[in-house]
Amino acid sequence: MSLHRSTRQFFVAAAVLALPATVSAQGFGLNEIGSCAIARGYAATGAPCKDASTIYWNPAYAAALSGNSLVIGAASIGVSGAFTRDTTLSRYPTDIPTAYPPNIFFNHRQSDDFSWGFGVYVPYGLTSQWNPDFPGRFLALKASIASIYFQPNFAWKINDRWMIGGGPIIGHSSVELIQSLDLSQQVAEVDPNLGPITFGMLGIARGTEFARATLKGDAYSYGVTVGIYGKLSDHWTMGARYLSSLNFNYTNGKATFQQIPTGLVLAANNPLNLPGGTPVDGVVAGQFTGTGALVAQGGKTELVHPDQAEVGFSYDGFDRWLLSGDYAWIGWKRFHALDIHFENPLLGTRTQYEDYNNSSSIRVGAQYTARNNWQWRVGFAGVSAAAPDVTVTPILPDQDRMNYTAGLGIPLTKGLTLDAAYAYVWTPGRAGRIVDRTSRSQTAAQVNGGVYTLQANIFSVTLKASF
Numbered sequence: 001m002s003l004h005r006s007t008r009q010f011f012v013a014a015a016v017l018a019l020p021a022t023v024s025a026q027g028f029g030l031n032e033i034g035s036c037a038i039a040r041g042y043a044a045t046g047a048p049c050k051d052a053s054t055i056y057w058n059p060a061y062a063a064a065l066s067g068n069s070l071v072i073g074a075a076s077i078g079v080s081g082a083f084t085r086d087t088t089l090s091r092y093p094t095d096i097p098t099a100y101p102p103n104i105f106f107n108h109r110q111s112d113d114f115s116w117g118f119g120v121y122v123p124y125g126l127t128s129q130w131n132p133d134f135p136g137r138f139l140a141l142k143a144s145i146a147s148i149y150f151q152p153n154f155a156w157k158i159n160d161r162w163m164i165g166g167g168p169i170i171g172h173s174s175v176e177l178i179q180s181l182d183l184s185q186q187v188a189e190v191d192p193n194l195g196p197i198t199f200g201m202l203g204i205a206r207g208t209e210f211a212r213a214t215l216k217g218d219a220y221s222y223g224v225t226v227g228i229y230g231k232l233s234d235h236w237t238m239g240a241r242y243l244s245s246l247n248f249n250y251t252n253g254k255a256t257f258q259q260i261p262t263g264l265v266l267a268a269n270n271p272l273n274l275p276g277g278t279p280v281d282g283v284v285a286g287q288f289t290g291t292g293a294l295v296a297q298g299g300k301t302e303l304v305h306p307d308q309a310e311v312g313f314s315y316d317g318f319d320r321w322l323l324s325g326d327y328a329w330i331g332w333k334r335f336h337a338l339d340i341h342f343e344n345p346l347l348g349t350r351t352q353y354e355d356y357n358n359s360s361s362i363r364v365g366a367q368y369t370a371r372n373n374w375q376w377r378v379g380f381a382g383v384s385a386a387a388p389d390v391t392v393t394p395i396l397p398d399q400d401r402m403n404y405t406a407g408l409g410i411p412l413t414k415g416l417t418l419d420a421a422y423a424y425v426w427t428p429g430r431a432g433r434i435v436d437r438t439s440r441s442q443t444a445a446q447v448n449g450g451v452y453t454l455q456a457n458i459f460s461v462t463l464k465a466s467f
Contacts, residue, residue: 029306029330032075033057033103033121035419035462039407040324040365041379046239046312047324047365048229051417051464052105055119055153058239059165060227062107062115063155066466069117071105073419073462079126081397081454083136083434092134096127101146113157115165120150123243124173124305128395135207136394136434137180143395147173147248147305151225166226171246171305174218175253177395183210183262183280189271197271199280209260210284215299215340217253221246235317245307245331250300255342257294259285298343306331312363320370326363332356332386353440359386365405375409377421385430389444392432397452399427407460417464425456 031037034053037044048054048061052069055062077099083092107117127144130137148171155165184200184207191197200206227241261281268276274283287294312326335356341349365379380403387398407421433447 035421035460039377039421041363041381043324043326043363043365045310047314052107058227060163060229063157063163069107070465074102075460079456085450095131096129115155138182140395142178145175162230169223171221173248177215180209181211183208212258215255217250219248219250221248237314240311243308246305253299255299256296259288301340304334322367324365328361330359333358356386359384377407379405399430402426415466419462421460423458427454429453
């Protein structure tokens with residue numbers, strides 16, 4: 001077999017492995033939208049905050065706001081974690097940059113029964129990033145997603161007790177994955193008698209990085225949200241909201257490949273029939289230029305952002321206290337597989353099995369309004385993991401989470417308020433893998449090789465104006 005044909009087969013295998021799961025980071029659903037809601041443990045559907053951020057939390061309650069309400073805020077999300085390998089007990093920390101998802105909301109009360117407004121917010125996102133020595137970098141060195149939703153909102157009072165609201169969703173999503181390629185696993189030659197000969201069989205050590213692949217893409221999608229809010233009695237209220245799924249087609253994706261020098265040479269009498277001492281980097285260099293398989297090219301994939309449903313209740317029968325509790329459901333089960341299609345037919349299509357489950361969250365919060373109108377808030381939210389045991393990866397080491405929250409609202413002037421919140425996200429740790437899963441028949445016991453830990457510190461500030 002000619003060297004040209006063998007290297008072509010080698011790079012087909014290499015590039016197909018390059019981008020297995022760009023968007024598992026979607027499991028990081030973001031609720032850091034409005035400091036008031038964060039401080040109350042995200043329990044803000046049955047007891048919405050009295051500002052325009054209710055356009056996200058319960059679009060119906062916007063009909064209860066008076067005049068104009070403007071909310072501008074942002075959160076600082078610092079995520080840290082590590083992977084500890086079972087065999088060596090070596091610990092590899094994450095290298096995740098701090099994220100700053102913003103939000104802005106505006107609501108105008110047009111009449112006694114009708115209000116309109118809009119919101120811009122980030123319901124899905126975050127980044128998973130590791131140091132260059134991380135052994136799982138061949139699954140992901142960096143994986144990030146950011147999805148921004150724009151939501152016009154319309155809300156009506158049905159009567160003195162009930163309100164409805166909602167509107168269309170315009171979503172924009174961008175993804176990026178950086179992944180290392182392992183030279184040892186790639187086919188260097190197919191011998192008629194011996195079959196495929198990998199570079200590992202030529203003496204190349206496992207985990208030898210010879211290239212990095214980067215995939216970037218963005219897409220638009222459209223959906224809808226709707227909410228209902230009502231007073232059950234003088235002290236009890238309830239609310240519910242639904243945010244539809246959005247299907248993003250990343251048809252304009254771009255895949256690029258960067259060669260990483262190995263400094264290695266081939267041994268004498270190698271099956272490639274090349275002289276001993278031939279630089280491996282020179283053997284593979286041609287695939288990164290001209291008509292090589294690993295030149296910059298287009299790619300496409302499709303991802304569904306899951307739908308959300310939430311119902312909540314509140315009670316204000318205690319003097320100056322507001323108590324709230326919500327149940328939230330996220331339809332992650334629609335994320336069962338991911339197909340990535342490359343422009344170069346030699347690279348073909350890569351399928352990554354995800355098989356996520358639907359997840360749930362229980363949220364409770366309390367707010368105390370002091371006589372000087374300062375509002376003190378605390379909350380808790382427990383969230384079940386969406387990823388099954390076999391899909392806990394460096395792209396997203398998804399785990400059950402406990403969120404402990406606190407914050408306060410400070411009236412600055414008659415129409416201006418500053419809200420601040422802090423949330424600590426704790427996880428118990430979870431077994432996961434750093435190798436690819438090639439079929440659904442593989443179990444967690446077969447592929448998992450260590451334990452992931454994950455924590456986050458979240459700070460949020462919101463400025464609210466009513467006029």
